[in-house]
Amino acid sequence: MPELLADHTTLHVGGPAADFVVATTEAELVDAVRDADDAGRPLLVLGGGSNVLVADAGFDGRVVAVRTRGVSADADACGGAVVRVAAGEPWDDLVARAVDEGWVGVEALSGIPGLVGATPIQNVGAYGQEVSETIASVRCWDRQAGAVRTLFNRDCRFGYRTSRFKQEPGRWVVLEVVFQLRLGDLGAPVRYAERAGRQGVDPGARAPLGDVRAAVLDLRRGKGMVLDPLDHDTWSAGSFFTNPVLPAGAVPEGAPAWPQGDDTVKTSAAWLIEHAGFGRGHGDVRAALSGKHTLALTNRGGASADDLLGLAREVRDGVREKFGIELVNEPVLVGCDL
Numbered sequence: 001m002p003e004l005l006a007d008h009t010t011l012h013v014g015g016p017a018a019d020f021v022v023a024t025t026e027a028e029l030v031d032a033v034r035d036a037d038d039a040g041r042p043l044l045v046l047g048g049g050s051n052v053l054v055a056d057a058g059f060d061g062r063v064v065a066v067r068t069r070g071v072s073a074d075a076d077a078c079g080g081a082v083v084r085v086a087a088g089e090p091w092d093d094l095v096a097r098a099v100d101e102g103w104v105g106v107e108a109l110s111g112i113p114g115l116v117g118a119t120p121i122q123n124v125g126a127y128g129q130e131v132s133e134t135i136a137s138v139r140c141w142d143r144q145a146g147a148v149r150t151l152f153n154r155d156c157r158f159g160y161r162t163s164r165f166k167q168e169p170g171r172w173v174v175l176e177v178v179f180q181l182r183l184g185d186l187g188a189p190v191r192y193a194e195r196a197g198r199q200g201v202d203p204g205a206r207a208p209l210g211d212v213r214a215a216v217l218d219l220r221r222g223k224g225m226v227l228d229p230l231d232h233d234t235w236s237a238g239s240f241f242t243n244p245v246l247p248a249g250a251v252p253e254g255a256p257a258w259p260q261g262d263d264t265v266k267t268s269a270a271w272l273i274e275h276a277g278f279g280r281g282h283g284d285v286r287a288a289l290s291g292k293h294t295l296a297l298t299n300r301g302g303a304s305a306d307d308l309l310g311l312a313r314e315v316r317d318g319v320r321e322k323f324g325i326e327l328v329n330e331p332v333l334v335g336c337d338l
């Protein structure tokens, strides 16, 4: 029986994989990729499947599920903690350990699904933190060169939900991520007003790491942003659209505006969606916006990838019609287009 990709994605959609390989060691991972490349077969590297929308037709090539494990840490009072993590480690397990060990810098990224190897791809971020702030280097298999290469932070071209890995799709297979974390009991200064409010501190203040994690998990659960198999509001790929970055002056009146330090301003995709007339729960019995958060497209149980794509197009087109702003999808579309 071919492996159904719906069983490996948090949207619970996606047809069969022609070939499905589970790689539990780095050597297996590289071999599985190299063999597919030598045979000229299409390849999909899959982590936790929490940022992909896979077509109902599935994937006519090799899917390699990354399941490599291992964390090694070297901590000293001067240099902080240098933590080397295999690509297949669950991200939130790493965050929980960081909070326990007093490693500062990833606590606001609590509760994000998926695996460590995917975090540099779109420069995962939430509540005022991004992984690019703590990634020292990323060890990769370079499919173009057929060699292992280490990219240091400055080589990764990190930006808002983007990186060199996303800009050169398919070239890099992340094998290991090295984080450089400060030591301490207090989290990084709170830069996100909603989180500051929940923690009862002023923006810019610092709170104990454990409190930060608890507050973030609490906020995320309220928005359906922590996976729960029983809650269809979490059968999503997280935020389906990125927040548009616009020239200053192009932000609609009344919309949030976050200056980016150049001539551009970031605004809220959720605000645009709501003000274009798509409220929470908009959709039908199969595919609908989350009942907790308009930015998440969710599978209510029986959705196909086509159902979700139809909803995504309706929302994108509605926002374009109302505001002239083009929303861009955040999850990677596999075998399909918006």
Ligand SMILES: Cc1cc2nc3c(=O)[nH]c(=O)nc-3n(C[C@H](O)[C@H](O)[C@H](O)COP(=O)(O)OP(=O)(O)OC[C@H]3O[C@@H](n4cnc5c(N)ncnc54)[C@H](O)[C@@H]3O)c2cc1C
Residues within 6 Å of the ligand: 010, 044, 045, 046, 047, 048, 049, 050, 051, 052, 066, 087, 112, 113, 114, 115, 116, 117, 118, 119, 121, 122, 123, 124, 125, 126, 172, 173, 174, 175, 224, 225, 226, 227, 234, 236, 237, 238, 239, 332
């Ligand atoms: C409920 C929910 C909440 C979320 N909240 C957030 C959030 O707050 N912030 C945020 O930034 N994201 C969020 N996401 C999106 C997602 O969790 C992250 O992008 C996560 O890092 C994806 O990890 P993954 O292992 O599931 O990747 P996958 O979905 O398996 O893969 C995503 C992409 O990365 C590639 N990839 C995966 N692993 C590797 C590897 N080792 N080497 C090379 N390429 C690889 C895949 O080919 C694919 O293109 C959320 C998702 C859900 C479902």
